[in-house]
Amino acid sequence: MTTANQTAIAKYKNSFLKEVEANVEEGHWVRMCMQCGVCAGSCPLGNAWAHPPQELFMMIRAGKREEVLASDSMWMCTSCYNCIVRCPRKLPITHIMHGLANYAHRLGIAPKGQPTRETATLFWNNLIKKGRVNELTFSLALYFKDGFVQGIKNALNMQAVGLGLVKARRLNPMEILGGHGVKDQAGFKAMIEKARQIEDRKKGFAK
């Protein structure tokens, strides 16, 4: 079976830039970067990035496909938008980082076990289940993502905070039974399904 990753490699051969322009959200902006590095200096988690945004942009142009897509750099984005407002060329850097992370994730070559990748996946799956986020089941899923024993440890660690929130009526133990959601479940799910279908067809993920 050919994976989406192998198909993409065959299709774009040596032009990773073209691949990014075609398949990554806002990827058509990558060639506009002039390498000033203001984004790197503006990032609150700047020193956690193995390759700051301007470096990723240059690596894309240099065809370093594997190094870019397997990097955990873009997973450090907190969505603070500092880089966007300071970029002298007005690149939507935050969105390109999100787009790169999503593309690597969908190709299956993003780093395994990367905590933000896992958290983000749990979050999305939680919200599309009923159309609204269930904060209780999301927190529990996070605590227990590394197994039962670790889950109990995590839950005990955050016990005081959790009980405080319950007491302040900002966390509802009853949400375990379902919690908030949209009424038009069928329509909501059909819409998400359709959107996913179109995106998959466009970006080469269609099975």
Place this chain on the structure above:
Amino acid sequence: MAKKEYAFYPGCSSQSKASASNYLTSVNAMCDKLDVTITEIPDWNCCGASIGYAEGGELPRLALSARNFALAETHLPGKEMVATCAACWLAQREVKERLDHSEVLLKETNEALAAAGLQYQGTTPVRHMVEVLIEDLGYDALKQPVVKPLEGIKFAGYVGCQTNRPFGIAGESFENPVYLDKLVETVGGEAVPYDQKVTCCGGALAFSEPEKSQKQIRDIVESAYDHGAEMIVTPCPLCQANVEIYQSEINKKQGTKFSMPVLYYSQLMTVAYGGSAKEAGLDGQLIKATKLEEIAKK
């Protein structure tokens, strides 16, 4: 003053017994005092927030926000949408901008919406509640209902990221927005100079990268103390939750003694307008805002 009406998008965190339920409580009380009517958009859904991108991709995310617009356009035609959550507002604005500038994305998004029997028309602007307050009402109108000025309380106005960037509030600078300080002063409080007002709290990475986020939060709280603030005030539900909730974690790990209440602007305004502590949602604070409760009791 002419009565103002909006289509209201509260967002997941503002629902009953969710992490920002006290935000909603105080917004309702505040709007009541200001004669602003907010009608909830029927059957609204989550905006995808800032980490929806990884699994959600682009089009499913566009569809999420477009569905909210379509519902507002169908059920509350002619009304502007107002959001109280920074991420909700940002997502709606981003999606509107993209759909209004790309025929391809508009067509594809509407194809997805059609599966739910809906259509995005692009006729509804989206505003943040802060914009409604300072642009549609104005500081003078916000001052009029003040019956209990918050005299003697020093606030650090923590604006955070997503109400400030990339769109922000018109006329404000990204590096040093002043509207929150002005709101504090409008209700009689003192806004201290505060050098971490636009620092990121870590956002959703508070869950996945707790150490890195807690370093951010420590800076935000420490600077408030350094500048003599007694409370932090913010317009963002995730800023509020992160900066309040993790203080005890930071104390536990790093031996600090943080106990800085973190409030919403709407809670300050509700108290200043004569609302009770309950109406202001002060019972929802993990770190009690005692001085504010005392003013509310007077």
